[in-house]
Amino acid sequence: MASEREGDSVKYVKNSSIESYKNRLEKNIEQRIKELKADNYETWAMECFYKGNVRELKEVMQDLDVYEKAFLFSIAPYVGYEDCRIKHINGNDLSFEKIVEVSGISKGKLSEVIKGLIYRDILYKGKNSKNTQYFVNPWLFCKGNRINKVLKGMFRNYRIRILDKKWKEIIDESKM
Numbered sequence: 001m002a003s004e005r006e007g008d009s010v011k012y013v014k015n016s017s018i019e020s021y022k023n024r025l026e027k028n029i030e031q032r033i034k035e036l037k038a039d040n041y042e043t044w045a046m047e048c049f050y051k052g053n054v055r056e057l058k059e060v061m062q063d064l065d066v067y068e069k070a071f072l073f074s075i076a077p078y079v080g081y082e083d084c085r086i087k088h089i090n091g092n093d094l095s096f097e098k099i100v101e102v103s104g105i106s107k108g109k110l111s112e113v114i115k116g117l118i119y120r121d122i123l124y125k126g127k128n129s130k131n132t133q134y135f136v137n138p139w140l141f142c143k144g145n146r147i148n149k150v151l152k153g154m155f156r157n158y159r160i161r162i163l164d165k166k167w168k169e170i171i172d173e174s175k176m
Helices: 015-038 054-061 066-078 096-103 107-119 149-154 167-175
Strands: 123-127 132-136
Touching: 066 096, 066 107, 066 132, 096 107, 107 123
Parallel strands: none
Antiparallel strands: 123 132
């Protein structure tokens, strides 16, 4: 058994105490949710929201034209929760024609907008066996709690304006 010295904050806790604490915590959370509902507050599934990196978006928006901004805003509801892929809620990819419809931008102009966003590493264009797929850079906005390695690879050359570094430089630093 380790000896304690003055000023040490070592504490020994039984596993049963930890379990008891977890159970109390869960009950407190459940109780708080009930209270919020009773107070006419609603709770929502987080899959219905996306997260925007406000500082990065503010910097990026200065470089975008009106059509590029409109495109990003119009496709936001279609960004996949875990993979930042532009898709329907049922998981099917949004076709180019559907993106034209959703964004309200003509086909010719939309093609130009997409090329410009791909060039800036804001959008990534991939292809599976059947469809063209588009992915949004998770440094701007995403939905999930984690960014997977595939997305990091897709956008590794993106220059993060708020850090003034390319993403791959951050990834390389973390491997050291």
